[in-house]
Amino acid sequence: MPAITGRARLFAVLGDPVRQVRAPELLNPVFAELGLDAVLVPVHAPVAHLAEVVRGLQRAGNVDGLLVTVPHKARARDFAEVHSDAVRLAGSTNALRREADGHWYAENFDGTGFVAGLVAAGHPPAGKQVTLVGAGGAGGAIAAALVLAGVARLNVVDVDRARVRTLLDRLSEHAGGRVSEGTPPAGDSADVVVNATPLGLRADDPLPFAPGRLAPGTVVADIIMSPRETRLLRTAAAHGLPVHHGEHMLTHQLQLYRDFFGLRRRPGTEQPACADHTGPLTRPDRTAYD
Known part of the structure; x- marks a missing residue:
């Protein structure tokens, strides 16, 4: 460095x-x-x-x-x-x-990164049924990206039902009736179930849902990045379910x-592009260092 x-x-x-x-x-x-x-x-x-x-x-x-x-x-x-x-x-x-x-x-x-991670891992959401647990900041972004990615059905679950309704209202113009409020996943027909809550950051957090009640083959995805192996993913793997780690959302x-942020070196020079720059690295056209 x-x-x-x-x-x-x-x-x-x-x-x-x-x-x-x-x-x-x-x-x-x-x-x-x-x-x-x-x-x-x-x-x-x-x-x-x-x-x-x-x-x-x-x-x-x-x-x-x-x-x-x-x-x-x-x-x-x-x-x-x-x-x-x-x-x-x-x-x-x-x-x-x-x-x-x-x-x-x-x-x-968040949403585009999450969807890109799913696709790269061999779990493209287009045409799939997805249950999303958590309608907060990250959950809202993921819900929007899943709708734009062409999911067949998206069920959104959150303890704050008003937050779910607010999210559904925002998505209604783009969702075409494909999004609804759901219940905690248990043996339903979801192809992918996503934890978009903070549950899992701490070792003593309860599970956001019970992986053991999901149908065989259901992909269990978590957006928690640390720890990498959350209790949810460990439990899902123990039940033989495919898992998707939170780190993929960030790396993508x-x-x-x-x-x-316009993070580019000026072509044709070995000097840092910002060596003589004392203002912000960014510009509205996002090409500060082209």
């Missing part, structure tokens, strides 16, 4: 808790590979102080971007002046960037982050 200088551009990933995030392990090597004087750090942002943390970071002149994890993805929309279509459809964001004019732009890559977002 190159030395961090006084000219470094800063990125932060916000969560509560935050010790489980893997984004620094994946993105900091990208900065090094491109020769960028930049670093991504984890920031523990307690729910009660999220606004203070975010506004403080946004007022720091050398902070160019924020990544967002549980439980802040829905609320983080409030800290951006411009929202992408994915954010409006999902109702949440997991990435914000500072634009050249100082405004903040919110995007959401890496190129999207590179494009979103």
Whole structure:
């Protein structure tokens, strides 16, 4: 890793808790590979102080971007002046960037990353029946991406039924009647069941649903990235069910982050593209280093 200088551009990933995030392990090597004087750090942002943390970071002149994890993805929309279509459809964001004019732009890559991971692992969701447990920030993004990916049926389950109804209302224009409120999965006809809740971050968390009650061959997917082998996935594997790990959702977002934040070395030079740059790494056209 190159030395961090006084000219470094800063990125932060916000969560509560935050010790489980893997984004620094994946993105900091990208900065090094491109020769960028930049670093991504984890920031523990307690729910009660999220606004203070975010506004403080946004007022720091050398902070160019924020990544967002549980439980802040829905609320983080409030800290951006411009929202992408994915954010409006999902109702949440997991990435914000500072634009050249100082405004903040919110995007959401959770859903596209999750679907890309499923496809790469041999579980394409098109034409499949999917049960999604959790309609929060990540769940909303995944629901939107699954609908756009052409699922035959999507059942959404959450203890907060009002949150499910809000999500269904947002998706109704695109879903064509393919999305409905479901019940906890148990021996139903789902081809894929997804845990999009935080249950599994801690060793003593209860299971979000009972894998032993699922039909043989049902793919059990988790979006928890650390621990890699959650209790849910261990239990599902013990029952002979195929499992899909949470890390795939993040690893398939890496190129999207590179494009979103304009992380490119200037062609034809061995010098870091940002060596003489003291402003944000990003621009609205996302080509700051082309």
